[in-house]
Amino acid sequence: MDRLTAMEMFVRVVVAKSFSGAARQLGVSKSVVSKAVAELEDRLGAQLLNRTTRQMSLTEVGQAYYERCVSILEQVEDTEQVVSSGARCPRGLLRVSAPVTFSVMNLGWPLSDFMEQYPEVSLELTLNDRVVDIVEEGFDLAIRISRRLKDSNLIAVKLGSARTITCASPEYLKRHGEPRHPRDLLQHHCLRYSNLGPAQEWTFRDPENGEPIQIAVSGRIIANNGEVLRAAAVKGDGIIAGPSFLAAEDIRQGRLVPILKEYAGPPFGIYAVYPPNRHVSAKVRRLVDFLKGLWGESPPWEKACGAC
Structure with a gap:
């Protein structure tokens, strides 16, 4: 198995918190994923994961390797996007989870404008105030509102703020x-x-x-x-x-x-969170960049609120 594929499988295992979850996402058997991670550990001469019957966690060196893998896979995708027509014109289904009230009041027309810009993208928006497991439930991206996001292996990008x-x-x-x-x-x-x-x-x-x-x-x-x-x-x-x-x-x-x-207390952030998945990030990144440009510097609700 080539090294990049093994690295991606390792990243999937970390994000899914299980070999079986990573295997389901990749459409392969659990043994294939387990073998790929074992080969990585053998090649590196280091243990990346602590495994027990109940849970799995990263070792210290595993955490450092995971972060480097995410960075490398992102760079590979960036390189591919330079010559990929699919990256220049994102296409396919984009599944988004977002909180109810915020989305009803502020997400409708921005998503409509985004879809107009990228006619080959289709959208499935699910509104829910619970914190969904975007990997387990198959979402490409979630919008979360918090003063402090919980520790996560997901990538988080601040889109704007509120108070x-x-x-x-x-x-x-x-x-x-x-x-x-x-x-x-x-x-x-x-x-x-x-x-x-x-x-x-x-x-x-x-x-x-x-x-x-x-x-x-x-x-x-x-x-x-x-x-x-x-x-x-x-x-x-x-x-x-x-x-x-x-x-x-x-x-x-x-x-x-x-x-x-x-x-009044300190402001809180509005974030886009998504898994480090190089196969969907073209669509995800376009949406993240679009919303960040719309809300980052001066969100419309702050303009309406003025100096209050």
């Missing part, structure tokens, strides 16, 4: 008064995300020392969808702490008013 904005309708603030400190929220109706559990703490940042301030909020409305909570906030049912891409247009139109601005 948490605490806000309420002018009518609500007129009836109940405006909170001046996060602890004032204890006396208010707060609109909460059900996926965070019934007992929730909202986190703020002390403007003087940067220390976190955690407030156990409560309220009569709890939902698993940000748009539902945003609509309730606009109607005057309570205070919402949501991402800027959710509230920006309502703030611009005066339907919601930002509060506790000086206590």
